[in-house]
Amino acid sequence: MRSLLLTFLIFIYFQSFSQDTFSIIAVDTETGEVGAAGATCLFGYNDGIIDMISQIIPGKGGVLSQAYVCIPNINMNNAISLMNEGYSPSQIITWLNNNDDCSAGNYLYRQYGIVDFDDNGEVRTAGFTGNFADDYKEDRQGETYSIQGNILLDKSIIDNMENNFLSTEGSLSDKLMAAMQGANVAGADSRCLQYGTSSATAFLVVYSPNDSVDQPSLEINIGSQQSGIEPIDILQESYNEFLSIENFNNENIKLIPNPTDGIIHVDSNKNYQIEVFSNAGKSVLKTFGNKVDIAQMQNGIYFVKLADENTGNVISYKVIKKDNPLF
Numbered sequence: 001m002r003s004l005l006l007t008f009l010i011f012i013y014f015q016s017f018s019q020d021t022f023s024i025i026a027v028d029t030e031t032g033e034v035g036a037a038g039a040t041c042l043f044g045y046n047d048g049i050i051d052m053i054s055q056i057i058p059g060k061g062g063v064l065s066q067a068y069v070c071i072p073n074i075n076m077n078n079a080i081s082l083m084n085e086g087y088s089p090s091q092i093i094t095w096l097n098n099n100d101d102c103s104a105g106n107y108l109y110r111q112y113g114i115v116d117f118d119d120n121g122e123v124r125t126a127g128f129t130g131n132f133a134d135d136y137k138e139d140r141q142g143e144t145y146s147i148q149g150n151i152l153l154d155k156s157i158i159d160n161m162e163n164n165f166l167s168t169e170g171s172l173s174d175k176l177m178a179a180m181q182g183a184n185v186a187g188a189d190s191r192c193l194q195y196g197t198s199s200a201t202a203f204l205v206v207y208s209p210n211d212s213v214d215q216p217s218l219e220i221n222i223g224s225q226q227s228g229i230e231p232i233d234i235l236q237e238s239y240n241e242f243l244s245i246e247n248f249n250n251e252n253i254k255l256i257p258n259p260t261d262g263i264i265h266v267d268s269n270k271n272y273q274i275e276v277f278s279n280a281g282k283s284v285l286k287t288f289g290n291k292v293d294i295a296q297m298q299n300g301i302y303f304v305k306l307a308d309e310n311t312g313n314v315i316s317y318k319v320i321k322k323d324n325p326l327f
Contacts (some may be wrong), residue, residue: 020066021189021199022157024165024179025113026145027061027123028172028194034062034115035218037176039183039199039231041192048221050203055080056216059209061089061116061124067133067150070102072274079114089114089126097128103160108132113139113146136190147179153187160185164197173206173218177239180204184232195227202231202269204239215318241314255304259320262295266306294321309325 023038036054045052053069056062061083065076071314072202075096082092093112100107108130115125127139127146138158139148147161160182168178180202187193192200206218220238222231254267266272274292276285279301285292298321305316 002075006108007111019070020049021151022147022149022161022183023053023064023113024065024147024161024176025054025062026062026165026172026176027115027120029123029144030118031172032059032209033172033206033217033246034058034060035172035176035203036062036064036108037180037202037205038064038066039180040066041195041197041200043200043224043227045201048201048203048223048224050205050219051222054203054205055082056205056207056213057116058207058211058213059117059214061114062207063092064113064146064148065110066148067111067130068102069138070254074101075110079112083114083116086119087126088118089116093126093128106132111137111139111148111150113141113148113177115144140241148160149183151190153185153190153193157185157188158181160199173204173239175235176204176206180232180235180260184230197225197228199225200227200231202235204235244286253306253315255317255319258317259322260294260324262320263291263293264304264319266290270308273309275305277303277305279303294319299323 020040025036027034040049052071052073053066054064063074063079065073079092079096082095092114097107109132110130112128112135118124123144125141125146127141127148129137129139129300133150136152136154139151140158145165147158149158161179164178164182165175168175184198186196188198193196201222201224203221205216208217220235222234225231252283255264256267268290271289274294276284278284291294300321302319302321303316305314306317307314
């Protein structure tokens with residue numbers, strides 16, 4: 001899979017609950033990828049909702065947990081532990097409903113979508129929608145996916161997401177992005193109808209089988225937008241900019257060292273327009289040449305965008321900044 005990345009990380013540890021709306025989780029049987037995407041009409045979540053409602057085990061499967069979830073989402077954490085122990089998606093849901101571990105109501109308020117590969121590589125899917133979740137509500141499974149939503153405008157939101165996912169040719173990330181566009185209508189989350197948008201915040205994440213848990217091949221997490229601004233449009237723009245450009249792939253350009261404690265060298269005899277972004281998507285440094293110095297920046301994840309001024313080609317790399325990376 002193309003390793004062009006955009007990541008906005010979220011760390012929310014306060015006790016609360018959240019009502020989340022439309023989402024999809026799916027696997028690719030050919031590549032072994034596992035991915036998810038979703039959106040909700042919640043304002044004030046400037047760091048997005050990705051970690052709030054989704055967890056993925058690379059090469060194995062993943063869980064979406066929404067509709068009055070606790071934060072941190074204890075039920076989702078339990079689901080991932082059960083998946084690691086070999087429980088099937090349907091077994092996980094049964095266990096969760098019998099052992100609901102959240103003070104925000106009971107299991108009848110919850111909604112889940114779970115997809116995984118069994119030990120033979122066969123795909124298993126399951127979903128659950130509690131009777132107390134807000135209408136319109138539904139979960140729907142196919143051979144490789146589960147789509148779920150609550151507080152929806154109507155059934156067409158799930159229909160459109162499913163139709164787009166199934167009819168789109170391309171990678172798993174292409175299909176997930178298309179599914180999100182299926183819900184790009186005013187009031188998809190009915191609370192946002194008054195603002196003329198589908199939602200307020202959206203995300204897309206895909207893990208390749210060899211990815212580590214905290215470093216997916218693709219992660220786009222759009223924080224809450226101002227009312228009237230469509231987050232799925234921004235999700236699409238980010239996907240196009242950071243994921244759909246392949247022209248540099250054949251040049252085998254590398255950034256070294258990575259991880260780094262300071263200067264990053266572009267392994268190429270060309271000079272580039274270089275721009276560094278924080279993990280929140282903020283531009284923090286611009287320069288020209290074939291190296292960039294981030295020694296004075298805080299440790300963490302950054303994204304370095306290289307632009308060839310002659311061809312107009314652009315590519316982005318994820319870089320880890322930490323002290324003494326070789327030790």
